[in-house]
Ligand SMILES: Nc1ncnc2c1ncn2[C@@H]1O[C@H](COP(=O)(O)OP(=O)(O)OP(=O)(O)O)[C@@H](O)[C@H]1O
């Protein structure tokens with residue numbers, strides 16, 4: 223390998239997969255998705271117990287592809303439910319590892335990203351980083367006020383992909399991300415709608431167990447009084463209610479599947495319930511985009527739709543037709559997360575940016 227090229231291993235643990243890639247600078251050399259079955263993961267009581275299983279799977283596959291660790295200049299993982307921090311690239315440190323291990327803000331597969339990156343990097347004495355974890359918090363003060371004085375709104379969202387696609391939009395428009403006012407909607411297992419104002423996400427729904435549109439497997443905002451009544455009805459355990467909000471909410475709760483492709487097939491066959499629920503999911507996303515447009519006072523440079531659901535042409539149309547009066551709608555299906563991790567690490571390795579220190 224040429225001496226002036228930085229080889230970076232990037233790691234993105236998801237709920238049902240571990241994705242990793244090798245980059246020479248920002249060029250993809252190899253990428254792999256290791257899928258984990260329910261049975262495989264069910265043997266681990268918690269996400270942190272999956273650590274060795276996921277790390278060994280990466281290392282084994284890495285070697286099978288003919289790569290050796292000593293060629294790496296850095297390792298970068300997707301960061302997890304840490305303390306709220308601003309966006310950017312962070313060097314992994316002890317406080318971070320401790321927070322990731324205990325799940326400072328909760329349990330999420332991405333908690334393993336920084337831990338695995340750190341272990342591999344330490345073994346070969348190169349730096350380990352995380353980039354734009356799900357807890358990136360750049361919300362403006364007014365967005366934090368929930369209306370219920372005991373609870374503040376939180377920023378938990380697809381920060382890595384949202385920022386990556388926003389930068390991609392800016393590059394394609396010949397502009398700087400920091401000069402744009404954008405609405406970025408990531409639509410995957412969870413759905414988050416971010417209001418990006420001059421390089422900061424000043425408002426966003428908490429897509430994990432907070433608010434916003436319902437999604438393939440999460441309930442999003444629900445009528446609060448009735449939820450409280452249900453919690454105290456004696457019918458459900460706490461765990462069951464939580465599962466109905468996250469994991470078994472949204473499409474799963476109504477239609478028994480989190481797979482939008484299956485839903486589309488049911489609609490084609492004339493399933494009216496599926497049609498209504500699918501349309502409701504688009505309707506709620508469109509309403510959230512409308513709210514973001516109000517936050518940006520109607521001055522919006524673009525609306526970006528991204529994530530797995532953005533592959534669905536009909537679904538995209540159901541949203542676009544409701545919001546295209548606000549600004550042009552651009553669709554980037556899937557996600558750019560591995561590339562975003564590599565670019566985040568590279569910006570630091572080539573001195574374009576300084577790595578931030580967690581938790582400052
Ligand atoms: N071609 C397609 N048409 C419509 N929907 C699709 C298509 N491909 C994938 N999807 C849907 O996208 C959703 C999953 O999106 P994605 O893969 O981004 O989620 P994830 O990575 O599991 O979760 P998250 O993005 O929230 O981290 C599923 O509902 C899936 O059925």
Ligand SMILES: CCCC(=O)O
Pocket residue numbers: 356378379380410411412413414428429430
């Ligand atoms: C909302 C945080 C990312 C996810 O959907 O898992």
